[in-house]
Amino acid sequence: MLDKFNRKINYLRISVTDRCNFRCVYCMPAEGVKLMKHSEILTFDEIVETARIGVSKGIDKIRLTGGEPLVRKDIIDLVKMIAKIDGLKDFGMTTNGVYLTKYAQKLADAGLHRVNISLDTINPEKFREITRVGNLQDVLDGIEAAKKAKLFPIKINCVIQKTEFEPDAVEVAKFCEQNDLQIRYIREMDLEKGQFWQVKGGEGGACKTCNRLRLTSDGKIKPCLFSDLEYDIKEQGINEAYDDAIENKPERGTINKINKFNNIGG
Numbered sequence: 001m002l003d004k005f006n007r008k009i010n011y012l013r014i015s016v017t018d019r020c021n022f023r024c025v026y027c028m029p030a031e032g033v034k035l036m037k038h039s040e041i042l043t044f045d046e047i048v049e050t051a052r053i054g055v056s057k058g059i060d061k062i063r064l065t066g067g068e069p070l071v072r073k074d075i076i077d078l079v080k081m082i083a084k085i086d087g088l089k090d091f092g093m094t095t096n097g098v099y100l101t102k103y104a105q106k107l108a109d110a111g112l113h114r115v116n117i118s119l120d121t122i123n124p125e126k127f128r129e130i131t132r133v134g135n136l137q138d139v140l141d142g143i144e145a146a147k148k149a150k151l152f153p154i155k156i157n158c159v160i161q162k163t164e165f166e167p168d169a170v171e172v173a174k175f176c177e178q179n180d181l182q183i184r185y186i187r188e189m190d191l192e193k194g195q196f197w198q199v200k201g202g203e204g205g206a207c208k209t210c211n212r213l214r215l216t217s218d219g220k221i222k223p224c225l226f227s228d229l230e231y232d233i234k235e236q237g238i239n240e241a242y243d244d245a246i247e248n249k250p251e252r253g254t255i256n257k258i259n260k261f262n263n264i265g266g
C-alpha cells in the first residue's frame with residue numbers, strides 16, 4: 001500500500017487489549033482507568049481477519065501490543081492464528097516482560113519471531129516508582145526466558161525524559177550491552193500536547209518514512225499515532241477502513257486527544 005505521500009505502508013501494530021498489570025506513570029493513571037467494555041474488544045477472529053486482509057494489501061510486519069498483550073486471555077492462540085498468515089515476514093510483540101517466564105517458549109512455539117521488552121531503569125525502587133506496581137526481578141527473569149526461547153533480536157524499549165545520558169538510561173544501556181540486547185530510547189511523549197520525537201535506535205516517530213497503521217483493541221484502524229483520525233472496521237467493514245486510513249494518513253502527526261498509550265499501544 002502506498003499513501004498519498006508515497007510512503008509504503010507495510011507495518012500493522014495491533015493493540016490486543018487496553019488492560020495492563022502495570023500502571024506506568026507516563027501511560028496510565030494510578031486509579032480510575034477508563035477501560036473498554038469487554039463487548040467492545042475485538043474477538044480473535046476479527047483481529048485475524050483484519051491482519052489477513054492487511055497482509056493481502058501489503059502488510060508484511062505485525063506487532064502485538066496493548067495495554068499488556070500477555071494479559072489477554074488465550075494470547076498464545078491468537079499468536080498461532082496470526083503466525084499462520086502467508087506473507088508475514090516479521091511478527092513481534094511489545095511487552096512489559098512480566099509474563100515472559102510463563103509464556104516465552106509458548107510464544108516462540110506458536111510462531112512469534114521476536115519481542116521488544118520495556119525497561120526504563122534497573123534500579124528496583126525506581127522501577128516500582130515508574131510502574132507503580134511492578135517488580136524489576138520479574139522483568140529480568142522475563143528477559144532471560146525470552147533469550148532461552150530465542151525470541152531474537154530482543155530489543156529493550158527505554159523511556160527517557162530528554163537524553164540517553166540520563167543515569168537510568170546509561171545503566172540500562174550497560175545492562176543491554178552485557179546481555180546482548182539492543183536498546184531503543186523513546187523520549188517520553190504526550191499525545192494530547194502533540195509532543196513526540198523520533199525513537200533513537202528505532203523507526204518510530206519519523207513522519208517522512210512512517211510505514212505504520214494501528215489497530216486498536218476495539219477495532220479502529222488509525223493511520224497516525226498523533227492524530228484523532230480512526231476508521232471503524234465494524235462500522236465500515238475492514239477493507240473500507242483500511243482504504244480510508246491509507247487515503248487519509250496525515251503527512252505528519254499533530255495531536256491525539258482521543259487515545260491514551262494503553263489503548264493505542266505506543
Ligand code: SAM
Nearest residue numbers: 026027066067068095096118157188189261266
Ligand atoms: N505493555 C507493553 C509495554 O509496556 O511494553 C506494551 C504497550 S506500551 C503502551 C508500548 C510502549 O509504549 C512501551 O515501550 C512504553 O514504554 C511506551 N510508552 C507508553 N507511554 C509512553 C509515553 N507517554 N511516551 C513514550 N512512550 C510511551
Ligand code: SF4
Nearest residue numbers: 020022024027067096
Ligand atoms: Fe502497561 Fe506498557 Fe502502559 Fe506500562 S507502558 S502501563 S506496561 S501498557
